[in-house]
Amino acid sequence: MNIIITGVSGFIGENLSNYLVGCEYNPSRLSLRSNWKLANTSDAIIHLAGKAHDTENTSSDEEYFEVNTELTKKIFDEFLDSEISDFIYFSSVKATADTVEGILDEDHISNPQTPYGKSKLLAEQYLLSKDLHEGQRLFIIRPCMVHGPGNKGNLNLLYKVVEKGIPWPLAAFENERSFLSIDNLNFLILQILKDKNIQSGIYNFADDESISTNDLIEIIGKASGRKSKLWRLPSGMITAAAKLGDILKLPLNSERLKKLTESYQVSNEKIKNALRIKKLPVSAEEGLFKTIKSFKNT
Template sequence: MNILISGIHGFIGSNFIGALKDKHTLYGLDIVFPAKDGVVNTFSWRDIEPTSFPFQALPQFDAIIHLAGKAHDTKNQSVAQSYFDINTGLTQKIFDFFLESSAKKFIFFSSVKAAADSVVGNVLTEDVIPTPVGPYGESKIKAEEYIKEHFMFPTASIDEDQSLRLGKDKGRTAMNKQVYILRPCMIHGPGNKGNLNLLYNVVKKGIPWPLGDFDNRRSFTSIDNLCYVIEGLLNQDVPTGIYHMGDDEALSTNELIGIMCEAMGKKPHIWKMNKGLMEGCAGLGTLLHLPLNTERLRKLTENYVVSNAKIKAALGIDKMPVTAKEGLMKTIRSFEETK
């Protein structure tokens, strides 16, 4: 299978090369063009613009994986428009190319942040009405909307009025192609801790974690599980749709610290300081503009559990190949080995 991968030289793309190169022929689409083992050639974005048609100048691709995008800036220092230029604009460009190309499968990497900044209820499923907060999530949902405006997706409701459905489908493409919108939660793996970096540094320095009294649970995505899912989407006849992605087990911050300490051979230092006291300190921090404020405390202690039931059912599996703990141990140990 000839596969075109945008953003192929990033962390996720590099892992996909390792997972796919032995069974597929891989091409890149990126803003940098280093030679890389397993990649036949890396094209520029100009090569897929309409002015570069006809497509005969490019290989005949069987599948396209769209990874390229602007990552979530947790420090909020990025200009909002840049998210839309990159996350929405590049998606529109490569999806237009896909519709005109010979490729039969398109995998778009969106994010759970396109669905919700915070999870209402016990778990985040694909049925949620998207309510993104901030330019990162908003730009991702705009990209999703563009795809669904130009390609027939399964209706969310079996009770939807047929005439309304026909009206919505006007202008959409129905063909022998399959499109997958993948919404992973926080991805990590050897060489990339993702947003675990702050917590990792706290644990590494032996600084006590003062929020042990909060019992929150969060989902993570091991790069090994992600590669497994991508291979499944490429090789199996999976229906077009939106799929959330995460490991099978959600972990509390206390459990996460325990796993990090186990990987580093350290003893965990978790302080269970009174919830009310910590919330009061955070409120004071908001008034005095201190690092620990109410919003930061909420982010550190909130639940964000993502369901992977739909993607597992589509792939015909009961569980992911790697547990959340196994994936995290592998990630943390990789940093201990390279420090």
């Protein structure tokens, strides 16, 4: 099966491409930085390229809409004029909700508040407004936070805290978060490509279990061979320090504090029901342990 992948140089694109090669598929790179054209001989296109959420808030709103919305429209229009069967668009759970009460599923009424989320949602709405040709399928994938060996970000920040023996000062914040290991993401995409009975639609991607940040700190301690230390400092004091970080451009700012301490649980029941499976191959704890181990090895 010939598969076009945009954004293949990113963390997800590189891992997914290598995984599909190992499964005897034939992924090809499509660079969108110059003149491009979809190959009609392809069976599917996986659109990963996009403008990621900038937690430092240095990007202009226009950048998000130019890349995440308008570029996606152009690629999808090309798809509709082609004989390619499947279009898999990587959106985000942030296209529907910045904060979550309870567990997020695909029936949630979307109301993103950031330019990133709004640009992703506008792209989704455009794709869903178009009629597919017979034999074509459209999958809008909304992954939560993706991680795996080689991936940096907030997990790496937490790892450095534990690895240096620094107590975790945010233990007073109780939360539950959903994560998505790259292994489970790869598995789900492969199943969609293989199973032609799966219907078009929006699908959340997440691991089966949610994990609290305090539990995550414990997992990091086990994976790094260091004893984790949890400090329950007053949450009001931490929130004030984060606001000061907004002004002074410190590592701990309000956006990062929110990411580290808020609850954000995502249901993956719809995609599992579509695939007729009960569990994903890798548990949330196993996936996180593997990712953290990779930090130690590098």
